[in-house]
Amino acid sequence: MNKDNYLSVTSLTTYLKKKFDADPYLGTVYLTGEISNLRPRPNAHQYFSLKDDHAKISAIMFRSAFDKIKFKPEDGMKVLVMGRISLYEATGNYQIYIERMEPDGVGALYQAYEQLKNKLQAEGLFSAPKQALVKYPKRIAVITSPSGAVIKDIMTTVKRRYPIAQLVLFPAIVQGDKAANDLVKRLKQINELSHFDTIIIGRGGGSIEDLWPFNEESVAREIFASQIPIISSVGHETDTTIADLVADVRAATPTAAAELAVPVYADELIKINQLKLRLLQVTQNILSLRRQQLDKIQQSYVFQQPNRLYEGYLQNLDNLAQRLMQVTKQIITIKKQQFEQASGQLRYQNPQQLVSQLQDQVQQQNKQLYQLMTYLLEMKKQQVGEKINALDLLSPLKIMGRGYSYVSMEDKIIKSINSVNIDDNVVLHLTDGKAYAKIEKVEKGE
Secondary structure: OOHHHOOOHHHHHHHHHHHHHHOHHHHOEEEEEEEEOOOOOOOOOEEEEEEOOOOEEEEEEOHHHHOOOOOOOOOOOEEEEEEEEEEEOOOOEEEEEEEEEEEOOOOHHHHHHHHHHHHHHHHOOOOOOOOOOOOOOOEEEEEEOOOOHHHHHHHHHHHHHOOOOEEEEEEOOOOOOOHHHHHHHHHHHHHHHOOOOEEEEEEOOOOOOOOHHHHOHHHHHHHHHOOOOEEEEEOOOOOOOHHHHHOOEEOOOHHHHHHHHOOOHHHHHHHHHHHHHHHHHHHHHHHHHHHHHHHHHHOOHHHHOHHHHOHHHHHHHHHHHHHHHHHHHHHHHHHHHHHHHHHHHHHHOOOHHHHHHHHHHHHHHHHHHHHHHHHHHHHHHHHHHHHHHHHHHHOHHHHHHOOOOEEEEOOEEOOOHHHOOOOOEEEEEEOOEEEEEEOOOOOOOO
C-alpha cells in the first residue's frame, strides 16, 4: 500500500474545518439549551457547554461578545444563543462560537433545586464527613426500578467483578409524585434491617422533571441520616441531583456505582497470592538471616571456651572481696577508737553521785509533802465542823424543838387559811411525831 495515500491528522482536521466553515447551514445557528460547566473568567473569553436532555456541545464566547450581554449567565440557566459552528483544530472538537445570548428563563424546578441546595449546604449536609465504603461487602442493597437498565447493569458488573457479593433489589418508584415517599420508605427499611454493607440508589437519565424525586428534601435528609454508606447514581454524568451531593459517594453511571461498591475478585486473589508470596519470601529471608546469626554466635569464643565468659567476673569478685575486707577492718578500727573515747568520758562523768543527790532531794520533798498534807487535812476538818454547826442552827428540827410545828393536808404544806375549809382533816407535824386534827373554825388574822 502506497504511503502517499495516507493523510496526516493535521490534513484531515484542516479539511474538516473547511467543511464546517463552508457549510451555509452552520454559518448562523440558533440554539436553545442549558448552560453547564460555566466558570466565569473576568476580562477573558468564556468557555462552557450547552446541553439538553440528550446531548451537549462545547461553547466559546469571546470577550468582545460576552461584554455586551446585560445579564449574568449561571449554570442551569436556559438561554437562547446565536453563533456559528466550527472545529477547533488543536483538539479536533467541534464547538459553537456564540455571538449573541439571551435568557430563556429559569424553570420553577431549577429555582426550587437551587433553593434547597443552598439550604442544605448552609446546614452542612454536603460538607459533613462522608462514610467510607466497605471494601469487601457481603450484601449490597439496590434501590431502583426493577424494570430499568440500572439493575441489569449493576448485576452484570457485580457478577463479573465480585460474584461472592449478594445483591438484594428493593424495587422503588423512581419517577412521579409518589417516588419520593417510596424512596424514603426503602431507605428506612434497609437501615432497619441493618445487615447490609452498602446501598446503591439510582435511576437512568432524563429531564429535570424525571429526576426530581432525587431532589426532594425528604429523600436528601434520609440519605444523610443513613447509617449505611450510600452510592448515588442518578441520571447521566452531566446531571447532578441533591441526592448526589448528600450521598457518601457519587457515581456517573450504574456501572460505575457497581465498580465503586465492589473490588475485582480476580485482582484481590492475585493480591492475596502476591502477599502470600511476599510473606513466604520475607519469612525465608528472616530464617536465613537468623541461621547466619546463629552460626556466627555458635562460632563465638563464648561457646568455644565458655570458661572465658566468667573469667573477668571471677577477677572482679576477688578484687571486690579484698576491698570489702580492707573497708571492714578500717570500720572496726574506727569504731574501737570511738568506743574507747566514749568509755573514757563515761568514767569522768560517773552518775552515781548525781543519783545519790537526787535521792536525798526526793526524800526531803516527800517529808515536806507529808507535812503540808497533814496541815491541809486539819484545816479542812475544822471548816467542815463549822459548816455542820451552821447547818444545825438553821435546821427546822431545831426550830420545832422550841415548840414549833407545821401543818399539811394530803402531803401538801398549809401556808394560808385559803388552803383549808371547815371539816378538812389536817396533820400536825411535831418534833417527836404527828397529830391529826379537824378544822372546826377558820379566822383571818388581823
